[in-house]
Ligand SMILES: Nc1ncnc2c1ncn2[C@@H]1O[C@H](COP(=O)(O)OP(=O)(O)OP(=O)(O)O)[C@@H](O)[C@H]1O
């Protein structure tokens with residue numbers, strides 16, 4: 001039933017007129033004409049009174065509130081306009097509208113609070129990470145200025161250490177810059193067809209020395225593939241491979257092994273980087289792709305990582321419509337996996353393996 005001022009006034013006026021007429025009918029010998037006139041007068045006067053009171057005092061105020069709400073909603077394009085239930089009373093409808101609007105606003109406030117907390121945390125992380133190499137380089141240079149410069153051995157040693165700290169700072173700032181540009185969508189991927197097997201061999205050559213320092217052996221498997229032609233951004237994919245293999249070496253045990261395997265599936269090349277290193281405790285697995293996240297700050301600090309590598313890897317792979325997955329066991333090893341689309345004219349594998357077997 002649709003309530004409005006006229007209907008409500010009519011019902012109220014009717015009841016007033018009925019009660020009044022009933023009272024008058026109690027008077028002895030009351031003529032029906034008198035009763036009719038009493039009914040008509042009391043009905044019409046009550047109707048006019050109720051109608052104006054409702055229309056002017058209550059409903060006009062509600063309508064005013066509606067139009068204010070409508071103006072607020074117009075600014076908020078995302079607000080979903082629910083179909084209004086016309087059988088509800090205007091006050092109920094108004095309540096519903098206000099409730100929907102308030103809960104929408106509350107969600108926005110929560111989201112903004114989350115963003116503010118995220119920004120605070122990010123600022124704290126960045127300043128913390130920048131502080132370490134800056135303080136170290138500052139310390140060496142001031143010691144030199146305070147007289148250590150006269151001793152040639154000490155001078156060279158301290159200058160080398162200061163240079164190393166500043167190099168680390170440079171890498172950190174560049175990684176941060178890359179990450180912020182990626183998050184802002186400012187880095188466009190330059191897709192082209194290239195051989196992932198060839199790129200993997202290049203990465204191995206590049207990291208050979210690092211592996212040798214830890215007496216780690218690098219193994220490359222490219223099952224059934226002479227060439228793994230994929231359609232991707234070679235420079236960025238190289239960065240992904242370097243990050244993952246560097247991690248495998250960095251967090252590997254000395255005398256250990258690192259395996260890189262490329263498997264061919266119907267439409268993709270699945271890349272698997274595996275090590276037999278220290279592993280990652282399960283509770284950290286979800287978080288290692290967050291920027292600045294390190295499993296044990298003290299443990300990795302000595303290895304010189306800033307915790308940005310995997311965040312960059314994740315972004316690059318997302319830009320390739322791919323997702324990286326990780327599995328690990330403490331003291332046994334870690335495996336990272338992702339897939340990349342094969343170049344269109346290369347989908348001619350003799351015995352393709354189903355994608356689901358790998359990712
Ligand atoms: N193969 C791995 N084995 C064990 N732990 C790993 C491995 N790869 C990553 N981690 C853990 O995940 C954390 C995040 O890795 P990420 O590559 O993002 O940072 P990082 O190596 O510390 O620094 P960066 O790569 O920026 O130099 C590492 O600090 C380490 O604790």
Ligand SMILES: [Mg+2]
Pocket residue numbers: 243246247305309310
């Ligand atoms: Mg790393």
